């Protein structure tokens with residue numbers, strides 16, 4: 008609901024808001040320029056009487072003097088019955104030059120207020136402001152929900168470039184945009200009389216003026232008593248009419264001043280409504296308060312970018328939504344699949360499961376977890392596939408599930424499959440919550456909840472086998488996430504290790520084929536070290552993912568591959584001859600890279616986990632302190648990147664190289680090396696170091712335990728570091 012509330016007005020009003028925001032930004036910056044060009048006398052330095060006297064001395068018939076919010080003083084007068092306007096020096100009252108309002112400013116102001124379309128345009132502008140208000144509020148709530156609550160609102164954002172851009176810019180601009188939208192709505196309603204603006208109707212003096220001969224304005228006590236900074240407008244008495252008065256408008260009131268005696272005849276204070284309205288106008292325009300104008304202007308500038316990035320996110324999400332063929336109605340299905348998803352990838356897995364079960368003769372219904380029915384008439388089992396967001400929270404399509412489960416009556420045998428990312432502190436946390444809730448409600452569980460890390464098709468296929476055995480149906484779940492467009496690459500380099508220790512491992516480099524043909528891609532797809540490359544072995548639809556040791560700017564795609572016993576893809580890669588081709592695609596992995604800044608980086612890995620870490624070091628040309636802890640078997644047979652790492656230490660890209668070899672006398676593992684170096688690691692953590700761990704699950708577990716012990720004396724823990732993005736894992 009919140010998402011729909013955020014995206015619908017966003018899409019419909021994107022253009023409207025972009026136009027309002029850009030014109031608003033122009034006006035905000037224009038007011039700053041205006042203000043910077045105005046001389047502002049100190050309070051008490053210049054009176055209204057002095058300015059009026061100086062202007063009157065130049066023009067026989069002065070109509071009025073106006074002081075704008077940015078401090079500019081303008082005099083309007085008649086010369087030989089022709090109207091004129093001049094800018095007045097606020098210190099001396101002397102003329103600076105003719106007042107010629109900028110056509111551009113006037114046009115942009117009209118565009119901002121009414122899109123140059125009169126009342127219809129004013130209504131549209133008001134609706135635009137309202138849509139922006141809905142977007143700001145729903146966006147802030149959505150962000151808080153995604154990041155794990157309001158306390159976590161400043162946590163680093165995650166996801167694709169457009170998601171991060173949308174989140175970071177939104178976080179920066181939300182206060183300014185909300186203020187603009189709220190005050191804009193108010194002003195629109197005031198324009199149409201729905202809210203009062205407190206403007207006093209022009210009234211004649213209540214007390215009759217003396218009618219005696221006029222004094223020069225410089226001698227009028229009421230004008231002498233008012234400081235120029237308080238002036239809004241001073242209207243002069245008309246021509247020869249001795250019964251006419253000065254009308255003096257200040258921030259506080261409107262007064263009539265006798266032109267002969269200089270006495271205040273009467274005054275009308277500005278009511279509360281007027282004061283509120285003026286404050287709203289000031290908050291909307293920032294006029295007279297340049298830091299506010301700057302904030303509003305900068306915030307407004309982000310709106311078109313937010314709209315663009317939001318549009319990309321919306322489009323990608325839509326494009327990723329699968330269509331489910333032969334989806335049976337919930338009440339006539341024997342198997343119910345419920346999906347908890349936010350980015351839609353879990354739906355892709357659900358479609359594969361749906362197709363396999365349907366092929367096996369089941370009547371299958373798939374729907375979002377939020378659609379859990381109180382009971383299912385014919386269902387024999389419920390299969391729940393759910394992602395996790397925020398801090399172990401429900402994804403969008405499962406937000407209502409736990410509530411609905413409370414009300415559900417017909418218990419079904421159920422299996423839960425969690426989708427998540429191991430680098431988050433609460434890995435598959437929501438799947439666990441769901442399992443607990445089902446248990447507490449007494450629903451029979453078919454088998455224990457499984458966890459799928461980073462959309463692993465392999466884990467999904469393995470889970471399918473267990474499910475198949477449980478329900479007596481052979482299930483082959485070959486899930487290929489909407490087969491991505493692949494690029495053909497040629498093997499251009501190979502360095503082999505590990506022959507002696509029976510662990511054949513190779514660093515493989517791939518380049519674009521030399522004779523690609525006219526239509527073939529001439530450039531490598533973009534990637535960075537730490538991203539993943541998916542490789543499809545011939546005859547297989549299941550990609551295998553490898554962490555990249557190079558960036559596309561290196562001109563080659565480099566990976567470290569250990570030959571797995573019976574491994575289809577690793578076997579294929581190890582046997583590939585020079586020039587042999589692979590079909591590959593890139594999957595960005597932005598959460599596993601050194602964060603920006605100068606703080607030290609501790610890189611930890613074992614075996615082929617060195618790949619992305621070596622890539623980070625190779626690109627560390629700014630010599631940020633990087634400390635590598637790496638574990639292998641034997642320095643003689645599998646010291647991957649050995650010569651390069653020594654070179655990096657020499658040229659300063661690597662601050663320290665710490666290795667641990669397990670197959671040498673007195674050797675150990677990388678976590679032992681860390682534990683032995685506790686004081687040094689603690690010191691780095693106190694300097695704000697970020698930790699990146701890459702390698703097998705057992706190694707990562709050992710490293711995590713070693714780290715908990717290292718962090719303890721600092722009053723830190725791993726969960727906190729993970730939530731701050733300071734401890735990240737790429738584990739397989």
Ligand SMILES: Cc1cc2nc3c(=O)[nH]c(=O)nc-3n(C[C@H](O)[C@H](O)[C@H](O)COP(=O)(O)O)c2cc1C
Nearest residue numbers: 348349350351352353394395399427428431434435
């Ligand atoms: C903002 C954000 C927060 C996430 N939080 C968690 C989390 O707390 N625990 C977890 O295991 N995975 C977390 N993930 C990973 C997703 O659950 C995982 O990528 C999942 O496969 C996405 O499925 P979906 O595309 O169907 O939404 C998070 C992902 C994002 C983008």
